[in-house]
Amino acid sequence: MLPGQPVETARGTTPEESAVTTHPTVETVGTAAARHRVRVLGDPAGPVLLLVHGFGTDQHAWDRVLPALLDGHRVVLLDQAGAGGFDPAAYDRERYSTLDGYAADLVAVCEELDLHDVVVVGHSVSSMIAARAALRAPERFAQVVMVAPSARYTDDAATGYEGGFSDEDVAELLDSLDHNYLSWTATVAPMLMGNADRPELGEEFTGAMRQLHPGTARDFARATFTTDSRELLTRVSTPTVVLQCRDDALAVDSAVREVAARLPHATLVALDASGHCPHVSAPAATAAAVLAHLPGRP
Amino acid sequence: MTTTTPATPATPGGAAEVPSDGPSDGGFEALFEHAPCGYLTTTDGGRITRVNETFLTWTGHRREDLLGSAFGRLLPVGDRILWSTHSAPQLGTTGSVSEVVVEVVAADRSRRPALVTATRVPARAGADAEVRLVVFAAPERRAHEQELIAALHRAEESEDARAAAEGEARRLALADPLTGLPNRAGLAAHLGAALAAGRSDVGVLVVDLDHFAVVNESLGTAAGDELLLTVAARLGAAVREGAVVARLSADEFAVVERCEDVEAARGLAERLLEALTAPVVLDGLEVVASASIGAAVAPPGPGAAQRVLHDAAVAVQRAKARGRGRVEVHDPTRTGAAADRLRLLGELRRGIADGQLRLHHQPQVRLRDGRLVGVEALVRWQHPTRGLLAPVQFIELAEQSGLVRELGAWVLDAAVAQAADWARDPGCATVEVAVNLSTRQLTDPGLVEAVTTALSRHRLPAHLLVLEVTETSLAADPATAAATLVALKELGVGVSVDDFGTGYASLTYLQRFPVDELKIDRSFVTGLGASDGDTAIVRACVQLAQALGVRTVAEGVETEQQREALAAMGCDVVQGYLFSRPVAADAVQQWARERTGTTAQPAT
Numbered sequence: 001m002l003p004g005q006p007v008e009t010a011r012g013t014t015p016e017e018s019a020v021t022t023h024p025t026v027e028t029v030g031t032a033a034a035r036h037r038v039r040v041l042g043d044p045a046g047p048v049l050l051l052v053h054g055f056g057t058d059q060h061a062w063d064r065v066l067p068a069l070l071d072g073h074r075v076v077l078l079d080q081a082g083a084g085g086f087d088p089a090a091y092d093r094e095r096y097s098t099l100d101g102y103a104a105d106l107v108a109v110c111e112e113l114d115l116h117d118v119v120v121v122g123h124s125v126s127s128m129i130a131a132r133a134a135l136r137a138p139e140r141f142a143q144v145v146m147v148a149p150s151a152r153y154t155d156d157a158a159t160g161y162e163g164g165f166s167d168e169d170v171a172e173l174l175d176s177l178d179h180n181y182l183s184w185t186a187t188v189a190p191m192l193m194g195n196a197d198r199p200e201l202g203e204e205f206t207g208a209m210r211q212l213h214p215g216t217a218r219d220f221a222r223a224t225f226t227t228d229s230r231e232l233l234t235r236v237s238t239p240t241v242v243l244q245c246r247d248d249a250l251a252v253d254s255a256v257r258e259v260a261a262r263l264p265h266a267t268l269v270a271l272d273a274s275g276h277c278p279h280v281s282a283p284a285a286t287a288a289a290v291l292a293h294l295p296g297r298p
Numbered sequence: 299m300t301t302t303t304p305a306t307p308a309t310p311g312g313a314a315e316v317p318s319d320g321p322s323d324g325g326f327e328a329l330f331e332h333a334p335c336g337y338l339t340t341t342d343g344g345r346i347t348r349v350n351e352t353f354l355t356w357t358g359h360r361r362e363d364l365l366g367s368a369f370g371r372l373l374p375v376g377d378r379i380l381w382s383t384h385s386a387p388q389l390g391t392t393g394s395v396s397e398v399v400v401e402v403v404a405a406d407r408s409r410r411p412a413l414v415t416a417t418r419v420p421a422r423a424g425a426d427a428e429v430r431l432v433v434f435a436a437p438e439r440r441a442h443e444q445e446l447i448a449a450l451h452r453a454e455e456s457e458d459a460r461a462a463a464e465g466e467a468r469r470l471a472l473a474d475p476l477t478g479l480p481n482r483a484g485l486a487a488h489l490g491a492a493l494a495a496g497r498s499d500v501g502v503l504v505v506d507l508d509h510f511a512v513v514n515e516s517l518g519t520a521a522g523d524e525l526l527l528t529v530a531a532r533l534g535a536a537v538r539e540g541a542v543v544a545r546l547s548a549d550e551f552a553v554v555e556r557c558e559d560v561e562a563a564r565g566l567a568e569r570l571l572e573a574l575t576a577p578v579v580l581d582g583l584e585v586v587a588s589a590s591i592g593a594a595v596a597p598p599g600p601g602a603a604q605r606v607l608h609d610a611a612v613a614v615q616r617a618k619a620r621g622r623g624r625v626e627v628h629d630p631t632r633t634g635a636a637a638d639r640l641r642l643l644g645e646l647r648r649g650i651a652d653g654q655l656r657l658h659h660q661p662q663v664r665l666r667d668g669r670l671v672g673v674e675a676l677v678r679w680q681h682p683t684r685g686l687l688a689p690v691q692f693i694e695l696a697e698q699s700g701l702v703r704e705l706g707a708w709v710l711d712a713a714v715a716q717a718a719d720w721a722r723d724p725g726c727a728t729v730e731v732a733v734n735l736s737t738r739q740l741t742d743p744g745l746v747e748a749v750t751t752a753l754s755r756h757r758l759p760a761h762l763l764v765l766e767v768t769e770t771s772l773a774a775d776p777a778t779a780a781a782t783l784v785a786l787k788e789l790g791v792g793v794s795v796d797d798f799g800t801g802y803a804s805l806t807y808l809q810r811f812p813v814d815e816l817k818i819d820r821s822f823v824t825g826l827g828a829s830d831g832d833t834a835i836v837r838a839c840v841q842l843a844q845a846l847g848v849r850t851v852a853e854g855v856e857t858e859q860q861r862e863a864l865a866a867m868g869c870d871v872v873q874g875y876l877f878s879r880p881v882a883a884d885a886v887q888q889w890a891r892e893r894t895g896t897t898a899q900p901a902t
Contacts, residue, residue, distance in 0.1 A: 054383070055379070055383070056379060056380070056383050056384070057383060057384075064391070088621045088622055088623065089508075089586075089588050089622070089623045091621070124383075165375060169374075169375040170375070172374060172375055172376070173374075173375045173376050173379070246343055247341075247342075247343030247344055247345070247368070248382075249344065249368055249370040249371070249378060249381075249382045250378075250379060250382050250383070274342055274343040274344075275343070275344070275382060275386045275387060275390065276382040276383060276386070276387075277382070277383055277386070277387040280387035280388075280390070280391060281386070281387045281390030281391060282390070
């Protein structure tokens with residue numbers, strides 16, 4: 001935990017209180033909300049949007065889309081295992097060696113906060129984690145939104161599938177994470193300080209990044225880049241919206257199309273955004289696409 | 299420098315616009331193609347639309363292969379992910395990224411460490427948005443990076459904790475009022491006695507509570523105190539009779555116990571960790587205290603008490619850095635870089651206070667007539683045991699630790715004092731003194747006042763002071779840097795850009811700042827005549843300076859061949875071992891008297 005960083009939890013936010021007040025509390029150790037530094041914002045009575053960040057970032061990656069989502073929705077944010085303010089003591093290498101471990105965390109948070117009809121929005125690899133969560137507890141989830149998803153990052157010559165990365169790429173990535181993670185985090189943190197009017201954000205990030213254990217990033221990278229979720233997607237019964245960007249170097253066109261093709265109930269939406277992080281670079285378009293396709297909308 | 303005209307580009311639109319606006323002028327086109335750095339432009343989506351010759355030569359790629367391909371594809375996969383998840387989004391939101399450390403994959407698949415700076419130019423009438431990238435080779439940066447990040451962060455944290463704790467100990471007596479345990483001073487007394495009695499099996503464990511500040515802030519100091527008392531009691535119960543438990547600082551305890559070797563110390567540390575992690579009920583909430591423990595066994599020989607405490611403190615910092623809630627043991631067979639740096643940091647702090655710093659001065663000679671026009675003031679550290687240290691041996695450490703503020707203040711004042719001395723000597727009354735400014739100094743809001751104060755205290759005419767800033771520090775916060783430099787110019791002080799050519803965005807950034815002088819980096823000067831590439835770069839720099847109307851100084855001139863090449867290019871001033879190494883102040887005066895000179899003569 002970082003001193004001074006507000007910890008907002010479901011327990012600290014009651015319906016009577018203002019929608020976005022923050023309540024610094026120390027959670028009894030052991031709750032999922034505390035482990036994942038869960039924040040619950042927005043309208044306590046509104047439908048639930050669970051935002052799940054991708055590899056190499058934490059829940060603050062969603063900061064720019066929040067203003068457009070808070071009105072009328074109960075927005076739940078968390079840090080996944082190994083990221084941001086996740087409790088390092090709760091990190092279990094075996095549990096987090098597969099995407100299922102991360103998916104089980106999402107379900108645990110939903111159960112602990114007793115969330116229903118959840119729209120889970122997953123960025124990047126977390127769209128596959130969200131799909132797994134929807135398979136584990138379909139009764140909890142009303143919809144999955146996949147932002148820049150890929151079901152398999154490596155090419156597969158056998159099926160002619162193009163994931164955008166070679167096996168050598170992945171081997172090298174895992175190797176470089178072993179050797180360079182500290183420099184990685186130190187590189188990332190100053191970049192995140194681009195927010196000149198909120199310097200404290202940079203401080204917070206730097207602190208959060210420095211807590212990262214190099215091993216956790218490697219576990220997440222390994223789970224991300226060595227998993228093939230294509231088959232699994234065919235079993236997802238939850239309606240799914242797939243958001244695709246132009247010129248995405250990580251979730252390449254062919255990979256995103258494959259995701260939509262495999263899902264039984266998919267809507268493929270071409271976002272007016274380029275790159276891999278539309279929620280950062282084009283927050284208005286991203287939020288609009290999420291809101292436009294919410295379940296129950298015409 | 300103060301006699302040159304302000305930095306205005308010779309051509310409307312300026313050199314900085316070359317990369318975007320194309321071949322409006324043959325000379326600038328050549329400058330773009332052979333600039334000392336790689337230039338690329340891409341679409342908003344990262345597709346390469348333009349690339350200069352320097353980049354192609356450096357990477358071995360062919361232009362036709364790069365045009366239309368994705369910039370991210372030039373990066374190894376890890377860097378590609380970083381670029382896609384962080385740099386590219388930041389470009390979209392803030393319009394720029396600075397000094398991103400990446401590797402570029404060359405045509406032969408080898409890796410080239412590089413610094414990438416990029417700016418996004420929004421769509422204009424008739425033109426789509428584009429991204430301009432400046433790529434600089436940065437092998438040394440890459441090499442230092444890891445070590446710096448890992449070691450310095452730990453050292454700084456540890457040093458801060460130690461300094462704070464020591465201050466506390468001086469104020470109090472030997473015991474901690476809350477727990478009744480010995481404090482740091484009490485522990486030192488006990489350790490000293492045990493070691494003086496000839497015991498060779500003394501282990502020290504430093505126990506640092508994780509997240510204690512959070513407990514204090516969230517539940518109140520009463521609950522925090524309760525937690526500390528619980529920890530003190532548990533530690534006391536877990537050690538053998540005769541062991542000493544002490545409280546070193548707010549959330550840091552120490553245990554001194556008999557340990558035959560490091561394995562025994564490790565075993566003890568693990569027992570203590572287990573004892574501490576049983577839940578505590580505070581204010582009705584069950585809290586699990588977690589701790590990081592560093593252990594060390596006292597080495598033989600003098601100074602053991604201090605060393606074993608220090609080793610345990612370094613180990614506990616390592617435990618914290620590696621994820622907390624764990625044990626780390628000091629391995630006496632490895633003298634850690636972190637420990638060395640930590641020691642050096644303390645020594646430097648004392649060295650500055652005790653007057654161990656010295657200034658040396660390297661003469662700068664005007665090529666046209668061989669006159670001494672100035673000197674660069676260079677700091678040296680007269681270390682009590684290691685002798686005279688060059689800046690390379692301590693500057694980086696100072697910059698990383700914050701000591702650079704005091705160091706910089708000392709150098710500025712000493713250099714101004716020296717310059718004022720010379721200004722009163724008719725033999726060298728016009729000698730300018732150049733002082734290097736760190737990035738921290740440049741962004742320090744008190745800099746202009748500090749310079750004003752130094753000038754007036756020593757009554758030095760402002761034009762005899764030149765402040766050298768690096769390209770990198772200009773780019774760190776361009777708006778603040780520009781405002782500061784303008785204010786310095788108003789005082790009459792000269793501004794020089796140091797290490798020119800090794801930073802990035804040279805062409806783009808330069809004209810934003812009121813610069814009087816460019817110093818061409820020694821790494822290019824060294825290759826003059828030997829490497830066509832370096833010769834082209836130096837020539838480009840000199841031409842750029844002439845276009846901007848500023849003076850050029852070449853650093854690191856060591857051979858007659860280099861001097862001739864520089865003279866032929868029209869370089870204004872040279873500095874290097876060919877003329878003189880950095881020398882003490884009186885040697886400068888003598889040097890000036892000996893050569894009122896007609897042409898720049900090498901040292902004899």
